[in-house]
Amino acid sequence: MSKTITIDGKTIPFEDGQTIMDAAMAAGVYIPHLCHQPEFTPHGSCKLCTVKVNGRNCSACTYPAMDGQDVLNETEELIEDRKRITQMLFVEGNHFCPSCEKTGNCQLQAVAYHLNMLDNHFPLFYPDREVDASHPEVMIDHNRCIFCTLCVRASHEKDGKDVFAISGRGIHKHLIVNAESGLLKDTDVAATDHAAHICPTGAILIKRTGYQVPIGQRIYDHQQIDQVSLATEHPKHGE
Amino acid sequence: MRQFIRGIAENNHYQATHLLQILRQIQSRYHYIPEPAIEQLSELLSIPRPQIISVIEFYSFFHLIPRGQYELLISDSITDHMLGKKSLLDYLANKLGVAVGEVREDGVVSLDNTSCTGMCDQGPAGLVNGYALTRLDHSTIDKIAALINQQKPLDEWPNELFQVDDNIYKSGLLLDQQIEQGAALKSAFKRGLKETLKEIDYSGLRGRGGAGFKTAIKWQFCSEEQQSVRYVVCNADEGEPGTFKDRVLLNSYADQVFEGMTVCAAIIGAKQGFLYLRGEYLHLQDKLQSILDQRRQNGLLGNNILGAGLDFDIEICLGAGAYICGEESALIESLEGKAGIPRNRPPYPVTQGYLGKPTVVNNVETFLAAAGIAVNGGDWFANIGTEKSKGTKILSISGDCAHPGIYEYPFGTTIQTILNDCGADDVLGVQVGGPSGTFISNQEFDRKLAFEDLATGGSFIIFNSSRNILDMVHNFTHFFAHESCGFCTPCRVGTSLLQKQIDKIVEGHGSAGDVVALEELCQLVKNYSHCGLGQTAANPILTTLERYPDLYQDRLKEISYEPGFDLDGALETARRMANRDDAGAHLAQTQMESEHE
Numbered sequence: 001m002s003k004t005i006t007i008d009g010k011t012i013p014f015e016d017g018q019t020i021m022d023a024a025m026a027a028g029v030y031i032p033h034l035c036h037q038p039e040f041t042p043h044g045s046c047k048l049c050t051v052k053v054n055g056r057n058c059s060a061c062t063y064p065a066m067d068g069q070d071v072l073n074e075t076e077e078l079i080e081d082r083k084r085i086t087q088m089l090f091v092e093g094n095h096f097c098p099s100c101e102k103t104g105n106c107q108l109q110a111v112a113y114h115l116n117m118l119d120n121h122f123p124l125f126y127p128d129r130e131v132d133a134s135h136p137e138v139m140i141d142h143n144r145c146i147f148c149t150l151c152v153r154a155s156h157e158k159d160g161k162d163v164f165a166i167s168g169r170g171i172h173k174h175l176i177v178n179a180e181s182g183l184l185k186d187t188d189v190a191a192t193d194h195a196a197h198i199c200p201t202g203a204i205l206i207k208r209t210g211y212q213v214p215i216g217q218r219i220y221d222h223q224q225i226d227q228v229s230l231a232t233e234h235p236k237h238g239e
Numbered sequence: 240m241r242q243f244i245r246g247i248a249e250n251n252h253y254q255a256t257h258l259l260q261i262l263r264q265i266q267s268r269y270h271y272i273p274e275p276a277i278e279q280l281s282e283l284l285s286i287p288r289p290q291i292i293s294v295i296e297f298y299s300f301f302h303l304i305p306r307g308q309y310e311l312l313i314s315d316s317i318t319d320h321m322l323g324k325k326s327l328l329d330y331l332a333n334k335l336g337v338a339v340g341e342v343r344e345d346g347v348v349s350l351d352n353t354s355c356t357g358m359c360d361q362g363p364a365g366l367v368n369g370y371a372l373t374r375l376d377h378s379t380i381d382k383i384a385a386l387i388n389q390q391k392p393l394d395e396w397p398n399e400l401f402q403v404d405d406n407i408y409k410s411g412l413l414l415d416q417q418i419e420q421g422a423a424l425k426s427a428f429k430r431g432l433k434e435t436l437k438e439i440d441y442s443g444l445r446g447r448g449g450a451g452f453k454t455a456i457k458w459q460f461c462s463e464e465q466q467s468v469r470y471v472v473c474n475a476d477e478g479e480p481g482t483f484k485d486r487v488l489l490n491s492y493a494d495q496v497f498e499g500m501t502v503c504a505a506i507i508g509a510k511q512g513f514l515y516l517r518g519e520y521l522h523l524q525d526k527l528q529s530i531l532d533q534r535r536q537n538g539l540l541g542n543n544i545l546g547a548g549l550d551f552d553i554e555i556c557l558g559a560g561a562y563i564c565g566e567e568s569a570l571i572e573s574l575e576g577k578a579g580i581p582r583n584r585p586p587y588p589v590t591q592g593y594l595g596k597p598t599v600v601n602n603v604e605t606f607l608a609a610a611g612i613a614v615n616g617g618d619w620f621a622n623i624g625t626e627k628s629k630g631t632k633i634l635s636i637s638g639d640c641a642h643p644g645i646y647e648y649p650f651g652t653t654i655q656t657i658l659n660d661c662g663a664d665d666v667l668g669v670q671v672g673g674p675s676g677t678f679i680s681n682q683e684f685d686r687k688l689a690f691e692d693l694a695t696g697g698s699f700i701i702f703n704s705s706r707n708i709l710d711m712v713h714n715f716t717h718f719f720a721h722e723s724c725g726f727c728t729p730c731r732v733g734t735s736l737l738q739k740q741i742d743k744i745v746e747g748h749g750s751a752g753d754v755v756a757l758e759e760l761c762q763l764v765k766n767y768s769h770c771g772l773g774q775t776a777a778n779p780i781l782t783t784l785e786r787y788p789d790l791y792q793d794r795l796k797e798i799s800y801e802p803g804f805d806l807d808g809a810l811e812t813a814r815r816m817a818n819r820d821d822a823g824a825h826l827a828q829t830q831m832e833s834e835h836e
Contacts, residue, residue, distance in 0.1 A: 045728070064585065085763075085767060088732035122732075164289065167293035170723040170725040171720065176289050176292055
């Protein structure tokens with residue numbers, strides 16, 4: 001007998017060592033997420049993937065699947081609260097979708113659409129953040145960083161470098177790079193690094209590629225993020 | 240500098256886990272962490288540079304830009320404020336000629352606020368280069384300012400500035416008598432380690448940090464892990480504002496605390512233990528170190544303890560100003576030389592703790608009690624207290640009372656009894672368990688100290704009827720926003736939003752929907768945060784909103800929407816540019832104001 005959990009009443013099999021997120025994605029169930037990518041060590045920080053496991057809130061991307069768990073995913077309450085958490089991510093940074101070259105390819109924007117976010121709800125923080133355009137090919141717009149650490153993990157785990165880290169505490173958290181000058185141009189980052197392509201928002205961009213695909217023909221212009229996520233991030237994808 | 244840093248690194252065996260201890264020494268010598276030091280440490284310890292910077296920027300006591308040769312920090316606990324901290328801080332800033340948050344131009348002194356330093360029974364308090372200052376008043380401040388202006392070395396400062404008293408006013412089961420050095424270990428070996436664990440189980444001892452997990456079960460889980468290496472960690476990072484009992488236990492009962500740790504090591508099979516001491520208790524370090532040395536000399540630490548074949552030693556590690564490190568998995572991260580960010584759980588520390596090995600983390604008071612139980616047996620402890628909360632609890636009492644200090648009570652004692660003992664009258668309410676705990680009003684003083692009623696790690700702050708509850712809420716809410724580690728969205732952004740929303744209401748810019756919005760935000764932060772900090776950060780608001788809804792409502796303006804800022808104030812720049820200040824260049828903020836005009 002294989003082990004199973006239920007998500008919103010649907011029975012889903014899992015293997016030992018899988019998280020609730022792994023099991024859900026393998027079964028074609030989408031749980032919203034931003035800091036998670038199946039190929040990297042789960043982080044559990046954005047909290048968008050919060051699900052109710054036997055009545056308790058847990059991050060699906062880090063919480064192990066265990067036989068008989070009763071998981072709630074698409075309840076009205078969870079959807080509403082995930083929208084609020086997404087709104088928090090919008091107000092703490094400076095996110096202006098219409099003027100951002102990532103629009104249409106941005107996971108933060110796509111999750112917001114998916115959760116039917118129509119306003120910021122909270123007061124905007126308008127933080128003073130910089131743009132690092134020093135590198136010839138890769139740039140950082142700190143205004144859009146959501147501290148998911150995907151670039152940190154990708155650089156360390158995939159590229160075998162440690163170009164990025166998240167520094168600071170609390171609301172003063174910020175992305176830093178590995179150079180005495182603090183500038184991207186003095187790091188060993190390359191445009192071919194996984195870390196340069198993993199950003200779910202428009203914080204890390206490859207220069208001169210932003211408008212190669214016109215607005216209107218971009219990833220989330222035609223599909224919702226749940227479809228895209230299940231099609232591209234399935235744990236077995238690429239095997 | 241290169242030689243200095245190489246020397247420290249060598250003394251720390253080039254261990255990356257010792258990064259915090261190394262950075263503490265560099266900060267202490269240079270009053271910041273210079274860039275070349277980071278570069279050199281990165282090579283010597285094989286830690287990527289950004290990781291070192293992220294550690295420096297995480298802890299309040301480390302700085303990337305120079306602080307003064309005298310780094311002055313003044314405690315920002317609510318109790319310090321109740322003792323007139325604000326005017327003292329202004330006086331100090333004036334005397335020294337330095338603004339709060341700044342370094343004086345000559346680089347001699349810097350001045351800033353810091354979270355509660357654990358001296359609420361003898362505040363207003365502060366720190367100078369990490370060393371505790373107590374009972375600050377105008378005359379001590381005059382002295383301090385003079386000493387700094389003469390650039391007198393700290394060891395030539397008068398002792399009374401640094402005097403820290405125990406202030407034990409009521410002792411019970413634990414504080415009445417200390418066990419003799421070695422007595423708990425001798426009893427444990429004589430009785431048998433399994434039987435000793437049974438006694439601890441029978442005693443009903445639960446974790447004294449506040450969460451109340453059963454100690455014997457934690458030790459048993461850890462001992463059952465299939466691993467050869469295990470660790471014992473004593474959590475002496477008591478950062479909850481209003482708590483200072485661990486300071487007293489480590490000052491006067493440290494031998495028994497170390498003994499409790501050693502008994503734990505014998506039971507779970509650990510060879511290494513750590514005392515994680517909050518940076519604010521630097522003044523205790525030398526004393527604790529000499530007690531450890533003495534225990535080594537007496538065969539109670541080291542190899543083959545008491546000839547019973549137990550090898551165990553204890554190392555003291557200091558924190559560097561981060562409340563979050565009181566959370567056990569954040570504490571372990573900090574012990575490993577990293578930023579104190581709470582881990583995802585499971586796995587729990589008993590399974591994968593320090594360096595991924597099974598680890599018991601217990602509070603100072605828990606180890607103290609465990610040593611007592613090892614000597615006196617489970618009954619001794621279990622006969623006192625309530626059915627679900629056995630034994631006694633040591634409280635740190637501060638605020639509006641005649642005798643702030645340490646009080647030990649059997650669980651089940653009523654709040655009224657405690658208030659009578661410490662000389663508190665005209666009481667408005669009590670914050671039990673610190674900012675993360677509960678505020679109770681004067682209608683609830685028949686409630687009891689117990690895990691099943693009012694659980695507390697020990698903080699007990701009394702407010703009399705002259706106090707303003709919203710001032711307290713404001714202070715606590717700012718504290719959590721300052722101490723949030725920033726890992727998860729709901730706490731990182733949520734605690735800052737709570738701060739903004741409370742400021743808006745307290746400053747009188749709130750309107751009808753704002754209390755509802757505040758409550759909604761509280762629930763969000765509470766229900767979705769990663770760890771205990773975020774899950775309790777809204778408690779000061781929620782527990783007072785429940786008891787005093789009018790207090791919040793009365794601050795609101797009688798219009799349905801109020802901008803979160805001063806509209807007229809925002810026009811100041813425009814008025815200056817236009818060189819106008821007539822009535823037409825001003826905006827009436829609200830309907831009420833315009834009616835008055």
